[in-house]
Amino acid sequence: MTDRYSRQTLFNPIGKQGQENINAKHVMIIGCGALGSANAEVLVRAGVGKLTIIDRDYVELSNLQRQQLYTEQDVEEELPKAIAAKNRLTQLNSHVEIDAYVMDAVAESIIPLLTNVDLIMDATDNFDIRFIINDLAHKYDIPWIFGSCVGSTGMSYTVLPGQTPCLSCLLSTMPLSGATCDSVGIITPTIQMVVAHQTTEALKLLVEDDQALRSKLVTFDLWNNMYQTINVERTKKHDCPTCGENPSYAYLTYDAQTKTEVLCGRDTVQIRANREFELDELAANLNRIGTVKQNPFLLSLHYQSYRIVFFQDGRTFVHGTNSIEKAKSIYYQLVG
């Protein structure tokens, strides 16, 4: 262990004590696509004590351009991102304890995992999940770091429950376009820039140098050479449903009821069942319909013009439609 972190401990604001703090801390990363991969790699190389990774997806070819933890082999094996990430991260730093969960980031499944979590990193791709994170962070008093990016534009902000305005308070201040990576694309430097902001703030929190935190919302457009930080102190609302005087944490109850969901821009519907799939049994049934590909976490097959992926945790992706009705009918045809 002596030399591994020498360049980091030489950096004065971290030092030996800071490194000990980093080694003792537990970070949860929600989402393990482009932002999650890059955040995880930085924190694992920096020597964070424990990392919990949550992701619902599996690795596909179009991920490799920017999701830095994954390989062609992971695509071939259709490995869930959380599992492929854990494999790679363990090679990078075997001293870090890594818990990987292949599941939807819904409140009821995240709450049991929050014990002793010091910091939550947002690496998701939508505001529904971010508002759940925002509520969870305030209810359980855990700092979280928002990050988002599309095209060549990105944003980041550090939320400290009980101190800063929260994501709900900020929303009217944010330059939101409604564009997604699936509609207008993204270049990798955009991700790296957001991650540079997120992980620097994370290191400050982990070494407990709160004075150094940025406190402002940062936004940038790398292609068009724009960078700005926005003072948001005054956006804090006393009646905010998350960080106000009488919080209702509305997203923690609302979410639990969502059972089907169109995955933004992906021509895919997710269906979530209240049971786990017995994959071997399912494969035996579905083999009569088409060629089934299977690994310990999921199985997939082509059916009519659709591609269907069953996850062991009870979720199903129906690729090739945005219609919940159509996806359900296919689903019931296959699993009854």
Ligand SMILES: [Zn+2]
């Ligand atoms: Zn608020």
